[in-house]
Amino acid sequence: MQGVTVVDHPLVQHKLTIMRSKETSTAGFRRLLREISLLLGYEVTRNLELTTKTIETPLTSMEAPTLEGKKLVFASVLRAGNGLLEGLLDLVPAARVAHIGLYRDHETLQAVEYFFKAPSDLADRLIIIVDPMLATANSAIAAVEMLKARGATNMRFLCLLAAPEGIERFTRAHPDVPVFTAAIDDHLNELGYIVPGLGDAGDRMYGTK
Numbered sequence: 644m645q646g647v648t649v650v651d652h653p654l655v656q657h658k659l660t661i662m663r664s665k666e667t668s669t670a671g672f673r674r675l676l677r678e679i680s681l682l683l684g685y686e687v688t689r690n691l692e693l694t695t696k697t698i699e700t701p702l703t704s705m706e707a708p709t710l711e712g713k714k715l716v717f718a719s720v721l722r723a724g725n726g727l728l729e730g731l732l733d734l735v736p737a738a739r740v741a742h743i744g745l746y747r748d749h750e751t752l753q754a755v756e757y758f759f760k761a762p763s764d765l766a767d768r769l770i771i772i773v774d775p776m777l778a779t780a781n782s783a784i785a786a787v788e789m790l791k792a793r794g795a796t797n798m799r800f801l802c803l804l805a806a807p808e809g810i811e812r813f814t815r816a817h818p819d820v821p822v823f824t825a826a827i828d829d830h831l832n833e834l835g836y837i838v839p840g841l842g843d844a845g846d847r848m849y850g851t852k
């Protein structure tokens with residue numbers, strides 16, 4: 644599928660299976676989401692641009708690779724995005740963070756905005772938007788629109804699970820934003836949940852059901 648990368652690493656798939664199980668506890672779910680974010684983060688940052696700088700090792704000087712450009716931004720779609728964010732910040736501790744408050748209206752499935760805070764110079768940075776679930780894609784499409792409205796041009800969207808319907812809608816709305824996911828599930832049900840899925844990611848992370 645054009646613009647979509649499925650991260651099929653065996654550790655990712657194994658951890659995802661445990662997360663899907665309804666027997667997995669809140670603590671287990673949260674820990675696994677953090678662990679899996681490290682593996683997904685490895686893939687989503689795989690082709691970051693490198694430059695070199697001169698350093699002194701204890702033996703000699705060398706031209707050594709280092710990340711080029713401004714610090715990247717992780718944009719977390721609240722609440723559940725924070726589960727991916729924590730692990731990603733372990734991987735890239737100097738990254739900047741944007742918080743995008745969106746919730747799905749359970750009747751209409753439309754994304755409702757309630758918070759936005761991001762670095763001011765979004766135009767100069769790579770932004771990795773993180774949210775475990777891409778269902779109807781209303782939230783993801785809105786998040787990208789909010790970032791684009793503030794100047795963002797270089798974005799990637801990282802999730803854990805996607806519905807085929809959501810991928811279709813998202814890539815049509817924002818063909819310039821590549822998607823990284825651990826799995827594409829079967830379908831969305833009539834309530835907008837991903838099937839077989841893992842349930843409500845925010846509720847499972849925070850024990851709010």
Ligand code: PRP
Nearest residue numbers: 721722723746747778779780781782845
């Ligand atoms: C969940 C999830 C996504 C959204 C995906 O959030 O974390 O943001 O649903 O669904 P969509 O693709 O149909 O928009 P939710 O709105 O439940 O908020 P929460 O993270 O605060 O629980």
Ligand code: URA
Nearest residue numbers: 778836837842843844
């Ligand atoms: N949001 C979730 O948390 N889970 C779904 O299955 C769909 C949207």
